[in-house]
Amino acid sequence: MRVILAVLVLVLALAAVPIYLMVSSTETVLKLVDQPKVIGTKTPFKVRAENSHGVRWMTVSVAQDGKSSDTRVAQAKVQQLFPERGAKPVEVVVNLGRESTPSLHDGKAKVTVSAVSNDFMGKTTSVSFDVDVMTAPPRVTADGVQHYINLGGSEMATFTPSGAWKEAGVQVGDRKFRSFPLPGHPGQYFSLFAFGWNLPTDTPVSVFAGNPTGAVAKTGFWYKVFPKKFRQSTIPLESMNLQRLVSQIDTENKIPGDLVQRFVYINNEMRKQNNQKLADLRFESENKFLWNGAFLPMVDSTVESRFADDRTYTWQGKKVDEQTHLGFDLAKLAHSPIPASNDGKVVLAENLGIYGNCVVIDHGFGLMTIYGHMSEFAVKKGDMVKKAQVIGKTGFTGLAGGDHLHFSMMLDGVQVNAVEWWDPHWVKDRILSKMDVDLKTDDADAPKGGYPTPKKKGRKKKR
Ligand SMILES: [Zn+2]
Missing domain, CATH: 2.60.40.2550 (Immunoglobulin-like)
Structure with a gap:
């Protein structure tokens, strides 16, 4: 009897926890x-x-x-x-x-x-x-303008999204460019977009409008892309002062490997990181036009490299790297003053890897100018600058073989060929004629006799 009782107590005791858990x-x-x-x-x-x-x-x-x-x-x-x-x-x-x-x-x-x-x-x-x-996609109608686009260049489209839309703009391949209300035209929007230098010329271009749930409407518009052959060059690393180049960027000797490996890392990985940082500056762009008239090139300079030059780097006869040079190398006398290409706001003025001492000026709606390899800054982040105002001096900081200005332009994060923006006719026809904004079309700031295109050629091998 005692044994039975003991077993019963034990069973009850063992069951108590699950029973408690089941009831509670x-x-x-x-x-x-x-x-x-x-x-x-x-x-x-x-x-x-x-x-x-x-x-x-x-x-x-x-x-x-x-x-x-x-x-x-x-x-x-x-x-x-x-x-x-x-x-x-x-x-x-x-x-x-x-x-x-x-x-x-x-x-x-x-x-x-x-x-x-x-x-x-x-x-x-x-x-x-x-x-x-919300399942119905919004609608979008594009302008009836003919769009002539240069490979690596810029263009502007206007369009009217309707219905419940949240995001609209121009899409070139996978890349979306933002849009902004077109001044003086309620309901219409405009998008400044780039046709990337590295895209096949048959890459589709369209305007789009998407609703908050992801339903997207797309409409094509008339456009024609003009191919462009970019220059190619081969640079034997033996011809460069690798020691100086590498040590002035990797000052603390943190990049592993021999001199060539360190150079390739800088030319490759660091270039990628630096370009990403430049591209991300688009989010700091003002939603207004800060510029007026054509952009100013560095007058009387020699063009040593052009936009989208393809460079193959060799060491002891073997290819070790290949990169695209996304800008113009403009040389003048050493430590020449650098003019701001147009009115705008300084969004970066600091050392940036391969670009050395670098200034970026925002001109509004995603359009920016980039100045690299400077020896001296005359502006700081946040400064408003006027066209032709001196922002610093040329130099050879960063990945530069000699004293020059590396100049580039960027549209919503994509680097574009500055030649178009240097041309007052192009700016007037392609951009200003499509909107009624109070941007001066005839340029009071233009040098007498118009904007000179930089002189061709000279020494090679700058970066
Ligand atoms: Zn350059």
Whole structure:
């Protein structure tokens, strides 16, 4: 008898913990990660359910016009047979929208997430939130202008997006260029865009407008791309003072390898990082025109390298690297004053790897000018500058074989051929004629006799 009693007590004692766990119930904590305000065809969102007893199942339903879809959009697996303390949270990604709930139409709807605790009581916890269903893509109509585009060059398009749109602009291949309201034309937008030097000439160009759920409308417009052959050159590293170049950039000797490996790292990896930093400056561009008239080249300089020159680097007769030179190398006397190419705001004035001491001026709406290898700064970040104002002096800081200015232009993060912007006729025809803004078309700041194109050629091998 005593033995039986003892066994019974033991069994009861052993069962007490699971029984307690089954009878006691805990509230499930539901956390909605990136809760959507708008849903479309297939809008993902994440739900996290936390319950120390585990979650038996979870449902996500969408209700519209008083009817609930009430389908188990998501069902989490039972955590374990018997409840246990310390169960891990359950996380599910749910796709909301017309694909999973075909009856949905554009308008208001309510999303409800419910979870049932994995214990005896099976307690249900729910949260609801309102969403807008938006499946119809916006519309967009492009201007009727003919667009002549040079490979590596810039162009402007105007267009009218309508319907519920959030993002609109010009798309060239995979690359999207932002748009801004066209001054004096309510409802119309404009986009300054670049046709990247490295794109095939048959890369598609279109205007687009996308709604918040990702539905996109695209419309083509008339354009013609003119191919351009960029120059090619081979640079034997033996012809350069590698020791000086490498040590003035890698001052603390942090890059591993021999001199050639260190040079290739700088020319390759560091170039990539520096160009990314330049491209990211587009987010600091002002939403207004800061410039007027054509851009100013460094007058009376010798052009030593041009935009998109393709350079092959060799060591002991073997190719060790290949890079595209995205700018103009303009040489004058050593330590020549550098004029600001146009009115704008200094967004960068610091040492930037291969570019050495570098200034970037923002001219508004994503258009920027870049000045590299400077020996001296005469401006600092945040300064407003006028066209032709001296911003510093030429030098050979960074990856430069001799004293010169590396000059480049950038449109919404893509480096473009500055030749177009140096040409007052191009600026007038391609940009200013398409908008009614008070930018001077005949240029009061122009040097007498117009803008000289920089003199051709001279020494080679600058970077
Ligand atoms: Zn250069």
